[in-house]
Amino acid sequence: MEDGTEFATGLKGRLSAKARILGKDGTVLRWDESCAPDPLATVFPQCEEDVVETGGGHGWRVRNHRDIDVVICLRDMNAVEVNIEDRTVTFGGGTIVKELTDAATASNLEVTTGICNSVGVLGSTLCGGIGRYIGKYGLAIDNLLSVNFVDATGKFYRNVNQESNGDLWWAIRGAGTSFGVVTQATMRAHPQSNGGLSWTGALIFGDPSKLEAVVQAINDLEMDENMCVHLLFTCLPPTLAPAIMVVPWYYGSEGEAEKAWKSLLDIGPTIKETFMAPADRLNDGNDPFGEKGGRKPGVGLGLDTLDPEGYRHIWDLYVHFLNENPDATRTVMVAECYPKAKTLSTPAENAAFAHRDSKYEVICVPWYTDETLDIRADAFAQSVRNIWIQKCCRPGKIQSYPAFSGLHEPLESLFGQQDRIEKLLKIKKQWDPENYWGSLMDVN
Structure with a gap:
């Protein structure tokens, strides 16, 4: 054109x-x-x-x-309809997490979404959909009931599901960003527990010598369905000095939460800011990470463990990158850990999403504005990725959560074995032969 x-x-x-x-x-x-x-x-x-x-x-x-x-841009198509009797939510393709969470909370319900208010619900859901509630309800794709879909020719399909089109339904749930446009979706909703209140906050470890103890404590956790934890390397205002931050979550009372997270609390965070939060405010602390703009050529992987020695090396790389590039002080490293028993109860062959068994989803996000830093930022991110592969993954097993993946992540990392990839490409050639939507895969 x-x-x-x-x-x-x-x-x-x-x-x-x-x-x-x-x-x-x-x-x-x-x-x-x-x-x-x-x-x-x-x-x-x-x-x-x-x-x-x-x-x-x-x-x-x-x-x-x-x-x-x-x-x-589907942003204006953001209507949300809650059916309290059926316990479902139907939402437009432009709905963001904050809008869906607000609507569900107002009806004393909760839904499986990502953890950033500004993220499009479907953008995260179609890649699998991880978030705080997956320990209780499974992945977002496991709670998806049907979608309305526009294919590459402009043909409209209403209520696509397993019965109406099994192959497309399989592909959409895990690789949906590469097959067409989902204009509307219907998802299960669930009754709130504990009045929707849960315990969360931030534990800041200002002493970097405690890093190995923090990593090991997270590795040793036996999390139940009411827990999740995020480990971050980030720069905190006002000094913007690099810091180790842990964000624990517990769906229950403060007393129960303090017992569940005792191993981390006993390490002695420099700052402990925890509180009881309603469901519609849980994601507020992630708003800075969801800010649009800037250059963020990140990479992500699914890990089997967090190796303390490997994380010490990553911390040193992180601090060095920030010292050498003052424009990159918003660079962040995130490791997310969720209980996976519920997720693993759904067979892997049920959907295109392949990596239900990753214990951690991690992402390294160099964040800056000066495009001349692109080469250095990419080298830094790839160095971190290599450490994750060498120290935190089983040999020969490289997995990447599609929503966290880099631009050049191999299809094997995203979708698993060759038979799964061949099935995806076959469906891709049927529904998008000209490759209008190539965000995850291209048709050869």
């Missing part, structure tokens, strides 16, 4: 009255600008018919971003 104006003029008359088409000045700000497309036009549909006329996709990172002429 050479002329965005000509495209917009031809399309506008086929869209609903409130639909918008913007030129280059209307490009949507993305979480990671290092791989953001530079389209000639950005379309903001208001209804499913608008998507049928245009096409679109999901996901914050796009492999073939330099060849994209048109971006569809």
